[in-house]
């Protein structure tokens with residue numbers, strides 16, 4: 001029996017099995033098995049020739065946004081509209097057959113946007129070359145899920161399921177669990193919150209199924225079985241997602257209004273240039289990037305030339321962004337901005353900077 005059939009069998013068994021106290025351990029194990037087979041499918045089944053034909057292109061700029069969507073929803077049209085690059089668009093499916101990168105310039109940052117071929121249902125199971133296409137989403141800072149506003153509402157959960165199946169978790173954060181495999185000592189289990197979906201026995205069962213007999217598990221959040229398996233597997237990607245409904249020129253105002261009120265959603269019309277500026281703003285916000293300025297002693301900061309760093313960045317990260325060796329000669333930094341109480345304030349490497357802060361590094 002092939003892996004795809006095994007997966008189907010387990011999925012059927014999960015569907016058939018009634019959810020109750022008596023079956024929950026069995027269900028937990030089935031889910032662990034399912035996760036294992038899915039991994040085999042992604043990692044094990046690529047032949048040599050397939051590997052050479054990935055859709056990966058070189059990372060460039062400050063962040064990467066990857067468009068994922070069914071055919072002919074307008075991905076290429078969008079790339080041509082909001083980046084410096086043209087990607088051919090047409091009224092037939094699978095117009096785009098490669099990965100086409102473009103650049104968005106915004107607030108001094110360069111954001112890479114990738115246009116990809118459309119995917120079809122079952123892509124994660126290797127249908128078409130969909131698996132390679134959606135795998136590119138693993139490298140994204142944001143998945144821009146492109147949807148056709150004139151098509152069925154089903155397209156969104158379908159795409160989400162495809163991404164789930166290759167280990168991508170959309171708009172979720174890494175479960176608050178610490179998990180360490182040890183050489184000996186058995187399994188120690190600790191939960192600091194009340195758990196509703198998981199208990200010690202289930203954790204043991206799942207770990208044994210993965211042939212893990214010695215580990216420390218500390219759970220600090222009321223997680224599900226699936227989330228625990230994610231932690232054990234350790235190869236999940238937690239990626240932000242923005243849902244973009246295109247072609248709103250074709251639907252009623254009421255419908256536009258309804259779609260626009262969903263969380264993490266932007267409605268646009270590439271054809272009529274509706275809301276495209278707002279989409280770029282939303283991408284920028286979602287990326288959570290910051291712009292900080294550096295200055296030399298006795299000189300004014302150069303506000304035209306900021307440094308782009310991730311939110312939560314420290315002075316150390318800023319030093320690295322200025323010059324690779326700066327951290328070694330670092331004595332302290334003077335910071336002006338909202339991250340400090342006094343302006344300027346003398347801070348060390350670990351100080352966390354804020355958007356728009358000005359930083360002067362004092363060397364040894």
Ligand SMILES: Nc1nc2c(ncn2[C@@H]2O[C@H](COP(=O)(O)OP(=O)(O)OP(=O)(O)O)[C@@H](O)[C@H]2O)c(=O)[nH]1
Nearest residue numbers: 072073074075076077089090094095096118270271
């Ligand atoms: N009405 C309308 N049509 C649009 C809009 N955006 C794109 N289209 C049309 O939709 C069709 C498909 O556009 P593409 O940009 O090729 O779509 P795609 O998602 O890149 O398609 P594939 O590469 O084949 O997966 C073209 O005929 C576009 O002109 C829009 O906002 N409104």
Ligand SMILES: [K+]
Nearest residue numbers: 072090092095
């Ligand atoms: K098309």
Ligand SMILES: [Mg+2]
Nearest residue numbers: 075076095096
């Ligand atoms: Mg296209």
